[in-house]
Amino acid sequence: MNIKLSVVDQSPVHGSHAKIEAPRLTVELAQLCDSLGYHRYWVAEHHDSIHFANPCPEIMVATIASMTENIRVGSGGVMLSHYSPLKVAECFKMMATLHPDRIDLGIGRAPGGTGLTSHALAYPHEPHHGDLYAQQARLLEGFVNGSLPDNHPYSNISVLPDNQPSPELWMLGSSGGSAGLAGHLGYNLALARFIDPDNCHPSIFKAYLDEWHKAGHQGEPNKILAIACICAETEEEARLKAGTAVYRKLAAQMGQREDFLTPSEVQDRYAALSLSEQAAYDHILNGYTVGTPEQCRQEIEQLATAFECDEIATVTVTHSHQDRMDSYRLLASQF
Template sequence: MSIRLSVVDQTPVHGSHDKNAAPSLSVELAKLCDQLGYYRYWVAEHHNSIHFANPCPEILVSHLASVTERMRVGSGGVMLSHYSPLKVAECFSMMATLFPDRIDLGIGRAPGGSALTSQALAYPNVPNAGDYYSDKAQQLKGFIHQTLPKEHPFHSIKVMSDHTPQPQLWMLGSSGGSAELAGQLGYNLALARFIDPDNCHPAIFTGYRTAFEKANHGYSSHTMLAIACICAETEEEAKLRAGTAVYRKLAAQMGQRADFLTPAEVQDRYRHLPVSLQSAYDHILAGYTVGTPEQCWDEIHRLSTEFGCQEIAMVTVTYSQADRLDSYRLIGQLL
C-alpha cells in the first residue's frame, strides 16, 4: 500500500536557538520537506506556551505556502472555539485563492492553551469551552462551500467574490470524540495519535467512515494518522533525542513547566526519578515511533495497515533544530 508522508509542525522553541527564531526554523523545515517530497505540511496553534511558538497558524500557513512549491500547507489546526467561523473562512478562502489546490483548513475543539488564555481570547465575552463547536464547524463549512440553507440568517454572506478556490476541510481528533461529528458534517479526519496513543484506536476511523457514509455527502473522505516520530542513524541515538519530548510530556503530567531539556539533562533526570516515574517515562516513549529510518518505516507501515490509513503525518520535537531536520531528512530519503 502506497503511503503518503506528511508533517505536523508545532513550531517548537528549540534550545539550540534563540526563542524568537522558532517560526523561522519552521520555515527552514518546510522548505526541506518540500524538497524531499512530503505531501502535506500543517502547523499547530498554541497559546501562552513556552514550548511552542505559533499562536496564529493562518499567518504562518500563508508564509509557508509562499516559500514552498509542491506541498499542501495548512493548519493542524485552528482552535475554532476561539474564533468567528466567518473570519476563519475568510482567511483560508483568501489563501486558497492565492495558492489554489494547496491550502488545508484543519480545525480542533481543544483550547490550545490555558483557561486564562481562553478568557483573554474571548474577552469581553465568556469562553464557550467548545460548547458551540459543532454549530461553528457546520457554519464554517457552509461559509467555505457557500451552502448555508436559505433560511439561515447568514445565507446571503459571500466570503469571496468567487468561492471556487476552497481550502480542503479537516477536523482533528485524538480519542474519537470528534470522529462521528466529522463524518456527519463531511469533514476529512486527522487522528492525533501523538497526543494520546493509549486511546487512539482503529475503531475511531471505522466509526468516522460509518458516519460519513450514512450522511451521504456525495464525495469521498480522507483520513490521516499523526504520530510522534524521532529518527536517527542508530536506535540508541534516536531514543536519546526523543528524551526531550518525552520528558516534557512527563513533566506536564507532574504539573511542571520549564524549557526543553537537552538529551543529556533528560538522562540525568531519568536516573534520579523514582521507579514509578521511570515507568511512566518508558510508557510515553513506547507510544512514539523512534529508531533508524528502517525501523521508523516498519512502524509507519504497521500503523498504516492497522488503522487502514494511507497518510501518516509525523510530529517531531527535539532539543535542537539540527536533530529535527535530520529526522525528517532520514525518513524522507526513503520516500
C-alpha cells in the same frame, strides 16, 4: 500500500537557537520537507506556551505557502472555539485563492492554552469552552463551501467575490470524540495518535466512515494518522534525542513547566525519577515511533495497515533544530 508522508509542526522553541527564531525555523523545515517530497505541512496553534511558538496558524500557513512550491500547507489546527467561523473562512479562502489547490483548513476543539488565555481570547465575552464547537464547525463548512441553506440568516453572505477557491476541510481528533461529528458534517479526519496513543484505535476511523456514509456524503473522505516520530542513524541515538519530547510530556503530567531539556539533561533527570515515574516515562516513549530509518518505516507501515490509512503525518520535537531536520531527511529516504 503507497504511503504519503506529511508533517504536523508545533513550532518547538529549540534550545539550540534563540527563542525568537522558532517561527523562522518552522519555515526552514517546511522548505526542506517541500524539497524532500512530503505531501502536507500543517502548523499547530498554541497560546502562552514556553515550548511551542505559533499562536497564529493563519499567518504561518500564508508565509509557508508563499515560500514553498509543491507541498500542501495548512493548519493542524485552528482552535475554532476562540474564533468567528466567518473570519476563519475568509482567511483560509483568501489563502486558497492565492495558492490554489494547496491550502488545508484543519480545526480542533481543544483550547491550545490555559483557561486564562481562553478568557483573554474571548474578551470582552466569556469563553464557551468548546460547547458551541459543533455549531461553529457546521457554520464554517457552510461559509467555506457556500452550502448554508437558503433559509439560514447568513446564506447571502459572500465570503469572497468568487466563492470557488476553497481550502480542504479537516477536523482533528485524538480519541474519537470528534469522529462522528466530522463524518456527519463531511470533514476529512486527522487522528492525533501522538497526543493519546493509548486511546487512539482503528475503530475511530471505522466509526467516522460509518457516520460519513450515513450522512449521505459522496465518495470517500481523506484520513490522516498523526504520530510522534524521531528518526536517527541508530536506535540508541533516536531514543536519546526523543527524550526531550518525552520528558516534556511527563513533566506536564506532573504539573511542571520548564524549557526543553537537552538529551543528556533528560538522562540525568530520568536517573533521579522514582520507579513509577520511570515507568511512566518509558510508557510515553513506547507510544512514539523511534529508531533508525528502517525501523521507523516498518512501524509506519504497520500503523498504516492497522488503521487502513495511506497518509501518515509525523510530529517531531527535539532540543536541536538540526536533529529535527535530520529526522525528516532520514525518514524521507525510506519512502
